Amino acid sequence: MKFRSGFISIVGRPNAGKSTLLNALLGEKISIVSFKPQTTRNVIRGVKHMPGVQMIFIDTPGIHTKKKGPLNEFMVREALSSLRDVDAALFLVDAEKGVTDEDRFIIEGFGRLKSPVVLGVNKTDAVKKPALLPLIASLSALFSFAGVVPISALRGDGLEELSAVLAALLPEGPRYFPDDAVTDLPERFVVAEMIREKVFNLTREEVPYSVAVVVESFEEKKGGRVVAISAAINVERESQKGIVIGRRGAMLKRIGTSARAEIERFLGARVFLELFVRVAGEWTRSARAMKGFGY
Ligand SMILES: Nc1nc2c(ncn2[C@@H]2O[C@H](COP(=O)(O)OP(=O)(O)OP(=O)(O)O)[C@@H](O)[C@H]2O)c(=O)[nH]1
Numbered sequence: 328m329k330f331r332s333g334f335i336s337i338v339g340r341p342n343a344g345k346s347t348l349l350n351a352l353l354g355e356k357i358s359i360v361s362f363k364p365q366t367t368r369n370v371i372r373g374v375k376h377m378p379g380v381q382m383i384f385i386d387t388p389g390i391h392t393k394k395k396g397p398l399n400e401f402m403v404r405e406a407l408s409s410l411r412d413v414d415a416a417l418f419l420v421d422a423e424k425g426v427t428d429e430d431r432f433i434i435e436g437f438g439r440l441k442s443p444v445v446l447g448v449n450k451t452d453a454v455k456k457p458a459l460l461p462l463i464a465s466l467s468a469l470f471s472f473a474g475v476v477p478i479s480a481l482r483g484d485g486l487e488e489l490s491a492v493l494a495a496l497l498p499e500g501p502r503y504f505p506d507d508a509v510t511d512l513p514e515r516f517v518v519a520e521m522i523r524e525k526v527f528n529l530t531r532e533e534v535p536y537s538v539a540v541v542v543e544s545f546e547e548k549k550g551g552r553v554v555a556i557s558a559a560i561n562v563e564r565e566s567q568k569g570i571v572i573g574r575r576g577a578m579l580k581r582i583g584t585s586a587r588a589e590i591e592r593f594l595g596a597r598v599f600l601e602l603f604v605r606v607a608g609e610w611t612r613s614a615r616a617m618k619g620f621g622y
Pocket residue numbers: 339340341342343344345346347348359360361362363364365366367368387388389390449450451452453478479480481482
């Protein structure tokens with residue numbers, strides 16, 4: 328049997344469940360998730376190994392048209408450019424939301440793609456079965472998808488079928504990654520993201536959207552059994568700094584405790600995590616400052 332491999336970009340509106348799906352497909356959490364839109368900011372590559380097949384999934388920021396500003400524009404650009412040079416695209420819609428303007432905007436772009444697009448209808452656990460058929464019919468009227476698979480990324484329903492449909496679209500190709508690789512992201516990046524996820528889930532309004540996390544030191548000790556990490560949570564204003572620190576440091580402590588547990592699982596080591604909060608000016612408005620934070 329010939330070995331097949333390829334790159335598959337997962338695209339869709341914010342909050343459709345793209346990152347949840349990536350983690351579920353890999354069986355490991357590498358991409359952060361929250362109930363708020365615009366969680367993912369960079370493309371996140373994860374490798375799925377199956378007998379005779381290697382699939383490299385690319386999780387992307389949600390594509391949207393309404394929110395403006397340099398950071399949002401960067402995010403949408405990241406998502407759209409991920410579609411260049413992939414072997415297939417997986418378009419994820421949220422069955423609870425139906426067909427939205429954002430979905431229509433994304434579908435319009437598919438006309439220019441050379442690669443096949445598979446439609447994944449997510450969150451089927453949250454809707455009644457009869458609602459799915461008309462949703463699939465109206466989406467299929469807009470574009471000729473190479474396959475349609477209803478799934479629940481949260482529950483893991485339909486993922487085997489989804490993997491099989493996508494694998495069948497991949498060309499013969501090399502093993503791009505070693506057999507034990509889950510991602511090519513640096514550990515520091517994943518750690519920073521895990522901290523950002525906690526801020527995203529624990530703070531409100533504009534605070535999550537004003538935060539950038541940078542791991543400033545990452546030191547392995549005792550042959551890698553212990554890792555000492557120091558990270559800065561950058562915010563835009565003094566008032567946000569107060570919120571992230573919380574009363575007598577309570578919020579920062581909550582962020583640190585939950586992030587540390589997750590980082591320990593990811594690194595398979597004991598972790599000492601030191602967090603501090605820094606005001607970095609209005610970094611989401613400055614292309615240069617954004618670049619410094621990896622955007
Ligand atoms: N009920 C249900 N909820 C889901 C499912 N998949 C994801 N979610 C929830 O949807 C929310 C958004 O999930 P994410 O994976 O962060 O969505 P995303 O598409 O990556 O969002 P962005 O990164 O902002 O573009 C979270 O609260 C998830 O728990 C699903 O199959 N069923």
